[in-house]
Amino acid sequence: MKKRIDSALLEAENAKRESDLNSDYAALGEKLARADIDIETITAKAGEFQVAVPSWGTGTGGTRFARFPGEGEPRNIFEKLEDCAVINELSGCTDSVSPHFPWDKVDDFSELKQQADEYGLKWVSVNSNTFQDQPGQEHSYKYGSLSNTQKASRDLAIQHNLDVIEYGQKLGAKSLTVWVGDGSNHPGQQHFQRAFERYLASMEEIYKGLPDDWEMHIEHKMFEPAFYSTIIQDWGSNLLAAMHLGPKCKSLVDLGHHAPNTNIEMIVSRLIQFKKLGGFHFNDSKYGDDDLDSGSLHPYQQFLIFNELVDAEYRNQEGFGPAYMLDQSHNVTDPAESLINSAIEVQRSYVKALLVNREALYGFQEGNDALMASLELKNAFNLDVSPILAMARLRKGSAIDPLAVYRQAGYRKAMAEARPRDPNATGSGIV
Numbered sequence: 001m002k003k004r005i006d007s008a009l010l011e012a013e014n015a016k017r018e019s020d021l022n023s024d025y026a027a028l029g030e031k032l033a034r035a036d037i038d039i040e041t042i043t044a045k046a047g048e049f050q051v052a053v054p055s056w057g058t059g060t061g062g063t064r065f066a067r068f069p070g071e072g073e074p075r076n077i078f079e080k081l082e083d084c085a086v087i088n089e090l091s092g093c094t095d096s097v098s099p100h101f102p103w104d105k106v107d108d109f110s111e112l113k114q115q116a117d118e119y120g121l122k123w124v125s126v127n128s129n130t131f132q133d134q135p136g137q138e139h140s141y142k143y144g145s146l147s148n149t150q151k152a153s154r155d156l157a158i159q160h161n162l163d164v165i166e167y168g169q170k171l172g173a174k175s176l177t178v179w180v181g182d183g184s185n186h187p188g189q190q191h192f193q194r195a196f197e198r199y200l201a202s203m204e205e206i207y208k209g210l211p212d213d214w215e216m217h218i219e220h221k222m223f224e225p226a227f228y229s230t231i232i233q234d235w236g237s238n239l240l241a242a243m244h245l246g247p248k249c250k251s252l253v254d255l256g257h258h259a260p261n262t263n264i265e266m267i268v269s270r271l272i273q274f275k276k277l278g279g280f281h282f283n284d285s286k287y288g289d290d291d292l293d294s295g296s297l298h299p300y301q302q303f304l305i306f307n308e309l310v311d312a313e314y315r316n317q318e319g320f321g322p323a324y325m326l327d328q329s330h331n332v333t334d335p336a337e338s339l340i341n342s343a344i345e346v347q348r349s350y351v352k353a354l355l356v357n358r359e360a361l362y363g364f365q366e367g368n369d370a371l372m373a374s375l376e377l378k379n380a381f382n383l384d385v386s387p388i389l390a391m392a393r394l395r396k397g398s399a400i401d402p403l404a405v406y407r408q409a410g411y412r413k414a415m416a417e418a419r420p421r422d423p424n425a426t427g428s429g430i431v
């Protein structure tokens, strides 16, 4: 497999840390063994865990006020893929990429697929973009796309989604994620029911174009860019649409798309129960769709979500198999560093959730022992599983300390030279 980080450097950095890791791992293994948990089983599962990287996350995001790009940022999808390869090489848990069209401009899909294959990267969900007009676009999305009152705009948005499915097929992807910015800013501006009917009719056309082995994922979002109402404002509308459309359509949960304090883990449980959980966009937030690094503010919430996911896995819940992905906007960090760190934080939540004694928890729940039930979760959350994560990385040839290797490699500096900044470049993910 083609590498972008010097293997000699990676091995030397790992060698410096290996003996400390072995001691920490042995100590944690002993501790877990006292609770009848086999550390090797957990480490093997950690090694299997993967979360996809969004192509747009590899560049500085920006806000609606400004964008402050860093040196050496990728200028096209091929360079974004290069950064995704680095992120995966070091973290060992991001073996797939999710592209966004037409932000990602591709002339030759086979060339792009070949580059991904060489890096051992897969393509997962493809994302359509009908939340902004493209230069020269004939029928605007200013008043909505799939739910626009004007048929010509709706048709354009439908056709774009069908095109995106075709691009995805060329790359070997298996799902389409649809998020639209449709909504209204003024009470009375939009007839709620008619707008939703138009949206559903448009989505039916896209659904018809899905290949047999594909899924379609709908992303709900409470507000922004529309600030009074949004067509798929929450998981309720999302689920209604997914149920209306059929079994290949499922709901996607982006953590930042809910009101603060929403019990997201319970939404996740409901979607699991009705076989409608399509996937996740992980990120963290304090106020709205802040798109901050995963687990940077609410690691316990992220753990509680994984508690539901691992529970479904444990119970062999039928129809369960969500796609995991990051969806973040990096404004003050090196995007590659944030993505490495965030992927590991998501993996950390998964591993901690594996430590919960499910049968004990069910017993506390049945016996209405609220305190012991909550401690069963809290004790798992409080355990530092870093040695497991580091060991999983070491065993697959990734870095014990990914950020240290990234910085030692001087990757960003090298890219600043290799990728002189295009003064006309626009944002690679400003939403």
Ligand code: PSV
Pocket: 056, 127, 179, 219, 221, 254, 281, 289, 327, 429, 430, 431
């Ligand atoms: C919308 O806020 C969103 O979360 C959707 O996933 C978009 O595709 C993505 O952000 C674009 O940045």
Ligand code: MN
Pocket: 219, 254, 281, 327
């Ligand atoms: Mn998202």
Ligand code: MN
Pocket: 254, 256, 257, 289, 291, 327, 431
């Ligand atoms: Mn978002």
